[in-house]
Amino acid sequence: MPNARATLLSRRGILAAGGALGLGAVLTACGDDDKKSGGSDTKASAKASGPWTFKDDRGTTVKLDKVPANIVAFTGVAAALYDYGISVKGVFGPTRTQDGKPDVQAGDMDITKVKVLGNVWGQFNVEQYAALAPDVLLTTTFDAAGTLWYVPDESKDKIAKLAPSVAVSAYDRKLDVSLARMLELAKSLGGDVTSAKVTDAKKRFEEASARLRAAAKAKPNLKVLAGSASQDLFYVSGSNLSLDLEYFKALGVNFVEPSEKAKAEGGGWYEGLSWENVDKYDADIIIMDDRSATIQPADITEGTWKKLPAVRAGQVISRSPEPILSYDKCVALVENLAAALEMAKKVS
The missing domain is CATH 3.40.50.1980 (Nitrogenase molybdenum iron protein domain)
Structure with a gap:
């Protein structure tokens, strides 16, 4: 695997908010976990119905006939939605540590109940993604261009053909703004954002x-x-x-x-x-x-x-x-x- 720092700089133009994410030796040691399977998390599912529309932070508006049920998301986004009662079918991004425990970015999700399409930078199993029949792909973006975080450049075109994408920006804005946007996304997906817990x-x-x-x-x-x-x-x-x-x-x-x-x-x-x-x-x-x-x-x-x-x-x-x-x-x-x-x- 090429040095991940160089990969990030050349393909994204940045590193994720302030760190050297996915440095080569560490990424290589993480291993290939995308062959492990799992079912969907049944903790909760979208409660809303009817047409669904959401304008994301790229200015892209996604319109579907119904609220997405088959959701695939970057691990950190899936973890945030989980806190609002929204489950996903699959995830990509840091999900398991080397010893098989949940990565810090997995939050409270039960990672045995989601399909891990890729656990490290550059991994994204397109065939397994297609098999999930995704309605939408959700992730973040860390640049002004709206580049989809953790979606590999090599396969982004194939991925884009399978489902529309939504991105919440984590770039050049304050934390409270992104928190509010994620809450909006969760609400649109049927999350209970007025619960006492929230x-x-x-x-x-x-x-x-x-x-x-x-x-x-x-x-x-x-x-x-x-x-x-x-x-x-x-x-x-x-x-x-x-x-x-x-x-x-x-x-x-x-x-x-x-x-x-x-x-x-x-x-x-x-x-x-x-x-x-x-x-x-x-x-x-x-x-x-x-x-x-x-x-x-x-x-x-x-x-x-x-x-x-x-x-x-x-x-x-x-x-x-x-x-x-x-x-x-x-x-x-x-x-x-x-x-x-x-x-x-x-x-x-």
């Missing part, structure tokens, strides 16, 4: 946001660095373009910002540093990419990393550059950063 989650998200705003205001001098680790490079994300970082910044969080020139090679998303230069930026808190294709803090052995003031102070927390876009799943993301700011000391 309204409570939205309230908790708003309360967490107020808490983060207060924490950032109380400690404006604390600097937060958004990082992602690979075997060869450490990626420092800029706060622009990433929906979570843009939202946190709007609430007052003080982020380390690589220069535009430094981010140029990363499509505007990040600056790549060698491990020898991982101390280029001073930071009091480090929030680290939690996706399975990246190296997690506990597994980083580089001595330069261990010497960082934030690491030595234990002021490192996780970050989800591709958050599951339901209010329930995003509450913890905001709360965790608020708590880190509240407890952190100035160490840089």
